[in-house]
Amino acid sequence: MSTTPAPGSGSAAAPPAASQREAQKARTRRALLDAALDLLEHQSLSSLGLREITRAVGVSPAAFYRHFRDVADLGVALVDEALDGLRIVIRAGLAERSTDEERIDHAVEAIADHVRAHPGHVRFLVRERHGGVAPVRRAIGAQLDRFAEEVAHVLAQDAESEGWSPEDLRMLAEIYVDHMVMTASSFLQAAQGEGPEEAAVARTARRQLRLVSLGRRHWTTAGERDG
């Protein structure tokens, strides 16, 4: 049972005048979200039943409707939660470090930490990114899109990015974001004994990022054909 707090709740999110009443409401809401996350370890959202969730929490099925319209609605709530955490971690890291080498090491380590701290949220994200529930899939897509835009913006401020078109920066950012998701997924598998161990995953991820970073350095001197 995951009793870890929601990823976003680390720094911001002040308790909004909790009048014992809405405090209790918030607690069961959290319980529903957490129970859903636990159940989603072994299935995907489109097969997760409303009753299944309420049973795990210990409330009646009807109580669910006081918090969410749908299971899909709950899913969308989970998306926001899951990606807010990741964005904060990575963006802060990227902006500060100087050399490529440092940035790569830090980013990979940050991903590993995040996966260790919030495995449920990460699994949910990776699984439902292409999953069967349209609203959730769209929500994840939109969030990752926004994320890529931010990364592109950070990259634009590097000295190396001189002469890069916005389109190419965006393309590069998408490589990074996709790679991040894949790496997170690999860490997750490592954590539960499937596939290579965590150290090997980190090593491969670093090398891949280094190769991309190498391609980036030689891009403008070579590229610019193709329409």
Added chain:
Amino acid sequence: MSTTPAPGSGSAAAPPAASQREAQKARTRRALLDAALDLLEHQSLSSLGLREITRAVGVSPAAFYRHFRDVADLGVALVDEALDGLRIVIRAGLAERSTDEERIDHAVEAIADHVRAHPGHVRFLVRERHGGVAPVRRAIGAQLDRFAEEVAHVLAQDAESEGWSPEDLRMLAEIYVDHMVMTASSFLQAAQGEGPEEAAVARTARRQLRLVSLGRRHWTTAGERDG
């Protein structure tokens, strides 16, 4: 309703002495697989019901057991089908073309064609790669693993790969395989009006491959730190 043949059935797969009896059996088996694929357009495997499939085909629920033990079992059958097709297409293309530019253009076009020809299979693959049904997830993982190994083997025969360790070749191959899956997924979204159009997806994919290819060319002259 997809009435397209299975991806693998293009070149090999001779009809194994179809005695009208097992021919009919094979036909309903196909019907079950196709119906499942259609239904999976709007949901994921872990929520796909056995009765749902048989109802779509027009046979009784009990008939299902003559062909598959489980819905998960049917899923594994779909995995083999879906990846056999892709592997043949890509591997053939990669081995023949000479310059990077040609290979990239050809690979992206081959992916686009394959997605157009077998959207259901591709969607299934992308969706269930991280999906909630363990046997299917493992089957896809194993197949993609084998795929990456083959790509690494092809890459090893390039002149550019001199001095590359098997581990680094494998790392590079994984970039390519993951990128291929992501590209296929983007084409799929494009085909149904979500996200950028097909031409834009192809353009971005080509640029990304070009950047990776650039990193590859400068790898050995720069790399080889990190343990």
Added chain:
DNA sequence: GGACTCAGTTAACAGTTGTGTGCTCAGCCG
């Protein structure tokens, strides 16, 4: 302290699900 709000309850609704048993009858084989 009395009216009110509203998170959570109980009970019932009509469908649905996976699985088992025994049957039928077209196709195969000697």
Added chain:
DNA sequence: CGGCTGAGCACACAACTGTTAACTGAGTCC
């Protein structure tokens, strides 16, 4: 031809699903 095999059928089973309705009672507000 006659016997056998086995794909598909009809039917029944208990268990489960999402959703609605009316109700309860603790917390809030004036």
